[in-house]
Amino acid sequence: MTREGILSRVRAALGRPPGIAPAPPPLYFSPAQRGSEERVAGFTSALEALAGRVVHCPSREAARDAVTAMIAGKSAVASRSSYLRELRLPVDVPDATAYREACATAEFGITSADYALADTGTLVMLSGADESRLVSLLPPKHIAVVPVSRLIDSLDQLLQRLPRPAAQTSSMVLITGPSRTADIEQILVRGVHGPGEITVILVAD
Amino acid sequence: MTRGRVAVFVTCVVDQVFPAVGIAMTEVLQRLGYAAEFRERQTCCGQPAFNTGYWDEARRLARHFLEVFHDAEYIVIPSGSCTSMVAHHFAQLLPNNPAAQQLASRTWEFSKFLIEVAKVEDVGARFEGPVTYHDSCHALRELHVHDGPRRLLARVRGLELREMDAAAECCGFGGTFSVKFADVSCAMARTKIDSILRTKADTVVSADSSCLMQLQGAMRRAGLGIRTMHLAEVLASQ
Amino acid sequence: MSESFVPVEHLRGALADQRLQSAIYAATGRLIEKRAGAVSAEALPDYQQLREQAHRVKRHALDNLDTYLEQLEENIIAHGGRVIWCATGAEVADFILNLAKLRGANLIVKSKSMTTEEIDLNERLEHHRLEAVETDLGEYILQLAHERPYHIVAPALHKTRYEVADLFTARLGVERDLVIENQTLTARRVLRERFLAAGIGITGANFLVADSGAVVVVENEGNARLTSSAPPVHIAIAGIEKIIPRAQDLPVFLKLLGRSATGQPLTVYTSFLSGPRRPGEMDGPEEFYVVLLDNGRTKLLADADKRESLYCIRCGACLNHCPVYRKIGGHNYPGTYSGPIGAIITPQYAGVLKHPWLPFASSLCGACAEVCPVKIDIPRLLLTLRRDIARSRSWTERLAFGAFAWLGTHPRLYSLAGSIAARLAPRAKDGWLRRAPFLSRFGVFRKWLSQRDIPVPARRSFRKYWRDRAKGAPTA
Numbered sequence: 001m002t003r004e005g006i007l008s009r010v011r012a013a014l015g016r017p018p019g020i021a022p023a024p025p026p027l028y029f030s031p032a033q034r035g036s037e038e039r040v041a042g043f044t045s046a047l048e049a050l051a052g053r054v055v056h057c058p059s060r061e062a063a064r065d066a067v068t069a070m071i072a073g074k075s076a077v078a079s080r081s082s083y084l085r086e087l088r089l090p091v092d093v094p095d096a097t098a099y100r101e102a103c104a105t106a107e108f109g110i111t112s113a114d115y116a117l118a119d120t121g122t123l124v125m126l127s128g129a130d131e132s133r134l135v136s137l138l139p140p141k142h143i144a145v146v147p148v149s150r151l152i153d154s155l156d157q158l159l160q161r162l163p164r165p166a167a168q169t170s171s172m173v174l175i176t177g178p179s180r181t182a183d184i185e186q187i188l189v190r191g192v193h194g195p196g197e198i199t200v201i202l203v204a205d
Numbered sequence: 206m207t208r209g210r211v212a213v214f215v216t217c218v219v220d221q222v223f224p225a226v227g228i229a230m231t232e233v234l235q236r237l238g239y240a241a242e243f244r245e246r247q248t249c250c251g252q253p254a255f256n257t258g259y260w261d262e263a264r265r266l267a268r269h270f271l272e273v274f275h276d277a278e279y280i281v282i283p284s285g286s287c288t289s290m291v292a293h294h295f296a297q298l299l300p301n302n303p304a305a306q307q308l309a310s311r312t313w314e315f316s317k318f319l320i321e322v323a324k325v326e327d328v329g330a331r332f333e334g335p336v337t338y339h340d341s342c343h344a345l346r347e348l349h350v351h352d353g354p355r356r357l358l359a360r361v362r363g364l365e366l367r368e369m370d371a372a373a374e375c376c377g378f379g380g381t382f383s384v385k386f387a388d389v390s391c392a393m394a395r396t397k398i399d400s401i402l403r404t405k406a407d408t409v410v411s412a413d414s415s416c417l418m419q420l421q422g423a424m425r426r427a428g429l430g431i432r433t434m435h436l437a438e439v440l441a442s443q
Numbered sequence: 444m445s446e447s448f449v450p451v452e453h454l455r456g457a458l459a460d461q462r463l464q465s466a467i468y469a470a471t472g473r474l475i476e477k478r479a480g481a482v483s484a485e486a487l488p489d490y491q492q493l494r495e496q497a498h499r500v501k502r503h504a505l506d507n508l509d510t511y512l513e514q515l516e517e518n519i520i521a522h523g524g525r526v527i528w529c530a531t532g533a534e535v536a537d538f539i540l541n542l543a544k545l546r547g548a549n550l551i552v553k554s555k556s557m558t559t560e561e562i563d564l565n566e567r568l569e570h571h572r573l574e575a576v577e578t579d580l581g582e583y584i585l586q587l588a589h590e591r592p593y594h595i596v597a598p599a600l601h602k603t604r605y606e607v608a609d610l611f612t613a614r615l616g617v618e619r620d621l622v623i624e625n626q627t628l629t630a631r632r633v634l635r636e637r638f639l640a641a642g643i644g645i646t647g648a649n650f651l652v653a654d655s656g657a658v659v660v661v662e663n664e665g666n667a668r669l670t671s672s673a674p675p676v677h678i679a680i681a682g683i684e685k686i687i688p689r690a691q692d693l694p695v696f697l698k699l700l701g702r703s704a705t706g707q708p709l710t711v712y713t714s715f716l717s718g719p720r721r722p723g724e725m726d727g728p729e730e731f732y733v734v735l736l737d738n739g740r741t742k743l744l745a746d747a748d749k750r751e752s753l754y755c756i757r758c759g760a761c762l763n764h765c766p767v768y769r770k771i772g773g774h775n776y777p778g779t780y781s782g783p784i785g786a787i788i789t790p791q792y793a794g795v796l797k798h799p800w801l802p803f804a805s806s807l808c809g810a811c812a813e814v815c816p817v818k819i820d821i822p823r824l825l826l827t828l829r830r831d832i833a834r835s836r837s838w839t840e841r842l843a844f845g846a847f848a849w850l851g852t853h854p855r856l857y858s859l860a861g862s863i864a865a866r867l868a869p870r871a872k873d874g875w876l877r878r879a880p881f882l883s884r885f886g887v888f889r890k891w892l893s894q895r896d897i898p899v900p901a902r903r904s905f906r907k908y909w910r911d912r913a914k915g916a917p918t919a
Contacts (some may be wrong), residue, residue, distance in 0.1 A: 003528040006737050010509045011743035021507030024688045028496040028695055030489055046708075078870070082852070104639060118708045131909060132725035133663055133672040155694040155709070163691050166522060166655035166717035171672070171726050174713040179665040181627065183581035183599050184607055186470055189627040192580055193634065194665025194712065215905050220803050221861050224905035243909045245858075248851040254844045256807065258833025262848035265798065267850045307731075346809035376768045379806025385449055386804055387890040392458050392770045393806070394895075396468075422895030425875055 002087030029065040029156040039118035040202060050177030050189065051065045053199040054121075060087050063145050063203045067091075067110065070143060070199065076108035077139065079082035083112040084145060100134060109195065113146045115161075116200070119154040120176050123200065127171040136175060142195040147205040208323070212277035214270075216287045216414070217249040223414045229441035230283045230315055234329075236441075237323050246273045256380045260298060267295045271304050273370040274363040278320065278376040280312045283437050285413050288314040288315025293347060296394055307389070314344060316412055316436055320353040332442040337366045339404040339420070340373050341413035354412055354436055361439060371400035378419035394423040401431060408432045449800045450775070457771045463601060470600050471763040477706025478760060478814065487702065490527025496695050496793045498818040501754035504653075504686050509743065511653040511686045512735065522718030524731035532562025535734055536717070539564075539643070540571050542732075546676060548642020552634075554660070554667035555579040557757060558682050560591070561779040562738060564645075569600060575645065575912035576637050578666035580630055587614045591774065600606060601772070644670035644728070644837025644902040648681035649756065650696060651733070654689045657717035658733060660701060668712050677728040679716070682736050682743075684753040690715070703758040738791050739792045749824055754817040761811035761821060767804055777801065783811035787824040802828035826902050858906060865900040874898055 011018060034042055044054040058062040064087045071091070078084055078091040085093075091110055094102040103109060111131055115124040123144050125131045135144050152158060155174075165172040178195030190196040211234055215227035231241040270291065275282050292309040299305035314370045319325055334412030338358065345352040358366050377383065377393030384390075397420060401409055409431060411417050417433040424431050457463065482490045504511055519750045529535045543551065551568070553559065553575045565586070568575045574845075577586040581599035585591070587610050588602070607626050612619045617629055633880035638644075646667050648658035656678040660667045671677045687696060695714075701707040720727030743753055762768045762782030773781040777798045786801050795802075802825045811821045833841070850857045869879060875896045882888035882897075891897055 002530050003526075005530060006528050006735070006741065007509055009510065009737065009741035010512065010683070010744060013741050014506065014509065016509075018509060021503075021510040024503050025496070025499045026690075027691050029691075030493075030694070030698075050711075083512040089455060096725065101641075122709060127720070127724045127727060129723055132727075133668065134726050134900065137668050137672065155697060159691045159694055163689075164655060165690060165715055166652075166657050168517065170522065170716065170718045170721050170724060170731075173668065174709060174715075175707045176707075176711050176713075179711055180579045180663050183579075183584070184602065184623045184626060186473060186600075187603055187623045188644070189624050192627050192631055192664045192666075193578070193669055220905040221865070221900050222899045224903065227905040243906070245906060245910075246854040248854055248857045251846070251851070254848060256825070256829070256831030257803075257844065258831070258836070259841065259844040259848075262834075264708060264843045265848045266851045269565060293469050320575050342806070342808035342810075346747070346813055373810075375806050375808035375810070377766070377806060381807070382803065382806045384887050384890045385800075386767075387893060388451065388455050388458050389767055389804070390806070391894040395768050396766075396770075401631070408750055416522070418898060419895070422875070422891070425896040426877070426894060 012112060024192070027045050028033065029160060030154070032157055034118060034153055036148070036151070039153065040148060041115055041116035043121055043151055043202070045081060046119065047177060047198075047200060050121060052121060052177045053197075055196045055199060055201045057201055057203045058205060060205070063087060063201050064089060067143060067145065068203055069161040070072045071108050071110075074107045075105065075136055076110055077102040077106040078110040079112070079131050079135045081112040083130070084110065087145060103134040106139045108141045108143055109135040109137070110143045111136050113144050113150065115158055116146050116151045117154055117158060117174070118151055122155075123175040125173045125175060126165070126169040133171055133173070136173075137194055138189055140195055141197040141199075143199045143201065147203045149205060151202070207240045209240070209278070210242055211239045211279045211281050211318075212242050212244055212274055214247055214250070214274065214280055214282045214287070214291070215243070215283045216282060218414050218418070219283055222418070223435070226283050226414055226435040226437050229435065230281070230437040232441045234281065234326055236329065237325060239323070244273050244311045250287045250290045252287060252394060253293060253380055255290065255298070264298050267298050267305065271295070271302070271308070275304065278311060279318065281315055281318045282312065283412070283414070283435060285314050285341045285348055285350060286415065288312055289343040289347040314348055314350055314412065316353045316357060317348060317350055317418050319357060328357065328358050328440050330360075330440045330442050331362040332362040334408060335367055335404070335406040336410050336439070337367050337369045337404045338372060339369075339376060339403055339409055339411040339416055341411050341416045342375050344412050345373060345418045350412065357436070357440060358410065361442075364439070367404040367406050369400040369404045371397055374400070376416045376419050378415050380415075383419060390419070391423060394419055398424055398427070398429070402429075406431070408434055410434050410436055412436045444452075445526050453775055454771055457775050463772060464770070466601055468769050471769050474705060474759075478703055478763070481702035481706040481708065485590040485850040487698070493695050493699055494818050495814055497699055498686060498754065499815055500695065501817050502751070503751055504688055504745065505684060505753055508683065508686065511688060512683060515653040515656060515686060517650055518654065519718065519733055520656070520888070522656050523721070524656065524718040524733060527732055527734045529734055530737045532564065532567065532738060535562055535736060536564060536567035538734065539568065542676070543573055543643060546642055548676065549573060550637065551575040551643045551645060552578050552637050552641040552670050553645045554647070554662065554670040555582050556645075556680060557678055557779060558647050558736060559645065562736070564680075576634070576641075578634050578638070578670060579662075580627065580662060583630055583634065584610065587611075596875050603629060638669045638673045639890065641674040643676045643678060644674040645678045646670050647682060648679045648685055648733075649700065650693065651681055651685045652690050652693070652715075653686055655717055657690065657692065657715050660714045660716065661697070661712070663711040665712060668714055671714060671716055672727055675714070675728055676721075676730045676732070678732045678734060680734040680736060682738070682740055684740050700756055700758050703760040703814065720743050727829045741858065743788065746791070748827065749787070749791060752791060752824060754819055755784050755788075756817060758782050758816055760814040760816065764810040766806065766808060766810065783821045784819075787821055787828065790828050795828055796835060799832050800853070802832065861900065861904050863903065865902060868899040871899045874901070877888050
């Protein structure tokens with residue numbers, strides 16, 4: 001009804017009958033630049049420039065210790081990430097009924113990430129068996145433990161590896177630093193809705 | 206021994222209000238060995254009509270221009286905005302006219318002609334004092350004229366070029382905009398003038414007389430003793 | 444041109460407000476610098492190629508919009524979402540009201556969307572006693588203050604911490620606090636409750652991805668993520684022109700958007716959402732709706748010459764760089780969209796004669812076109828709109844230009860007219876006048892002379908000089 005109305009107005013505006021469109025322009029990707037050492041350095045400086053923290057751990061054990069120290073005595077909730085499970089963190093993974101409340105009340109949300117982008121200091125989180133949305137969103141502090149093998153250059157490389165994110169998940173979120181706003185007098189404030197503190201633990205594996 | 210003939214299009218503003226600019230430009234061209242020719246039948250490029258939406262009227266002036274300059278190998282113009290009108294917008298106004306389409310290849314804003322055709326940076330000029338340069342919008346953004354004037358000014362003996370922080374901001378002229386939106390236009394001029402004052406230069410130079418008219422008009426009203434000069438006038442000074 | 448053509452008083456008011464002036468100029472100045480740093484040759488060596496690619500992709504998408512809309516719909520449905528086609532803002536509001544009633548939702552949370560501003564969504568919902576709480580900090584402040592956004596990217600550009608403190612005390616009952624960080628935490632606390640209690644979350648969409656049935660929402664605060672993840676229903680509202688063909692086109696657009704808007708290589712959060720939660724996902728909405736809005740876009744689409752107006756990705760760069768916007772600010776533009784993009788789309792949506800002054804409120808400096816990430820040739824479109832308007836303008840103006848064109852094609856009369864003007868002109872020392880009582884009878888001269896001196900025609904024109912020179916007459 002309105003659908004037909006709009007589509008027929010579009011077709012009339014374009015002056016063409018319904019049919020297949022000619023092929024779109026070829027895709028453009030900026031070339032990948034770095035080797036893996038540079039990726040770690042790149043990711044670290046990009047995220048630190050945004051007031052995120054990056055911790056380099058040589059092993060999973062070191063990563064576990066780092067997280068444990070950070071959250072000592074504070075409330076924390078972890079995602080179902082299989083990578084995190086292997087670290088055996090002293091953190092609850094809530095079941096479906098307790099999940100939302102746990103995220104809403106915990107001080108720390110702990111996740112891994114599906115990918116990390118070196119150029120921009122970005123974490124890529126796909127909702128699914130491992131990760132979900134609220135655990136990296138509701139708690140005021142976010143810790144992500146990511147093996148270095150998941151570090152890629154940039155968004156270009158991400159979309160080259162993952163041409164159809166929608167085939168896998170209802171939600172792919174790119175997280176680049178702590179939540180921020182400068183809406184009042186252009187003064188920067190962190191943690192307005194999302195986490196104000198973000199720590200990424202890069203694990204050499 | 207002449208380097209060739211150059212047909213000058215002085216522009217209606219220069220012809221009627223600031224003839225010294227046209228005189229300076231032809232002097233510089235002659236000094237460099239060109240035979241400057243002023244075709245008497247030239248009038249206006251039609252930009253005011255075009256910019257105000259009167260394209261039929263502008264078209265008539267465009268056709269007249271084409272007729273006057275139909276066989277000129279080089280057309281040199283002391284104005285970024287008029288050059289852009291001739292070189293880019295005539296083609297838009299007269300899409301089926303081959304002469305209009307290829308006009309761009311033989312139309313030159315004055316500083317561009319010096320740098321790219323005459324291939325000269327030192328024109329033997331002398332001009333004492335601190336000068337700041339205003340990038341007129343059409344010259345800068347449509348003709349990509351930025352470094353050229355600065356290189357030419359750098360070779361003027363005695364001249365000290367001081368960059369203003371708002372060099373690339375519009376002076377507020379914009380043709381009929383300066384009158385239809387006089388308050389905004391003057392507010393823009395004031396911002397520009399504040400930037401000029403910060404350089405403590407005593408002369409503002411530009412490649413467009415209309416910009417200079419806007420700035421000079423506002424500076425005089427404010428009682429400021431800063432002088433405006435067209436790039437051609439500086440380059441003609443000895 | 445009559446005085447009433449231009450909203451002179453209005454503009455004069457904006458210019459006279461020093462505080463506002465400095466606020467706009469400073470804020471836009473900062474954004475200009477940030478963008479420049481982010482698109483420099485070092486930071487983004489392929490910036491010009493990216494712009495060209497973005498322009499090309501948008502052109503293709505809009506030239507084939509019907510196909511991509513259908514593809515988008517097919518993919519949204521395949522992932523469990525629904526598409527709601529709306530010709531007008533009223534239809535959007537009706538849809539939301541009905542859904543809210545069906546689901547028993549009386550609280551709605553909303554993240555920033557110029558599209559919803561365009562259709563006055565909040566007003567429409569409030570009329571039916573449905574509260575849609577703005578959650579973007581700047582928009583939340585404006586909602587409390589009952590004001591319109593000032594700038595596409597920085598809506599509360601004009602509000603100070605003192606005004607915010609007063610507002611929060613008056614509307615939220617909190618103690619007056621001038622510390623901006625505390626003000627922000629107050630808003631966080633208040634809004635967090637709303638997110639978790641709301642029945643419906645409404646977002647806009649920066650891009651609609653046809654091959655994925657997805658909406659992409661970019662932000663820095665996290666409120667769009669919360670809006671689209673916490674409530675059981677997510678509605679994304681977008682103009683039909685937001686379509687891009689492929690997910691793989693996103694790197695080009697995302698790189699341009701953040702950098703052009705605020706100088707950020709990427710905004711803090713970029714959400715790629717393609718439907719309600721899937722089996723096995725812990726959270727996410729149960730229901731996902733994409734509202735495709737026309738509201739005049741098909742009208743713009745129909746004008747092939749001006750179609751590129753629809754390529755806009757709402758970065759705000761043209762506003763930041765426009766010397767006119769930087770002087771008069773966002774509230775002085777009619778319609779939802781201000782600055783150069785507003786000056787070209789508002790006349791097309793509303794009809795050129797509705798605000799005939801708008802395309803003339805530009806000096807055609809071209810700064811906008813230089814920074815537009817999708818290479819919309821805004822000055823060309825302004826000129827085209829002026830031509831459209833001139834066709835129905837006053838006959839006196841047409842006559843004046845006609846007379847000038849006639850003179851300009853009759854060189855001897857042109858030259859004669861020039862000599863007469865020079866002779867009749869008042870003599871002025873060094874060629875400039877402060878006052879010209881006779882001339883000031885004419886609006887054109889009166890307006891110039893009100894704030895600037897005016898040059899008199901030269902005693903001897905250039906053509907006269909040249910003629911004298913040729914004759915060997917004195918030329919000094």
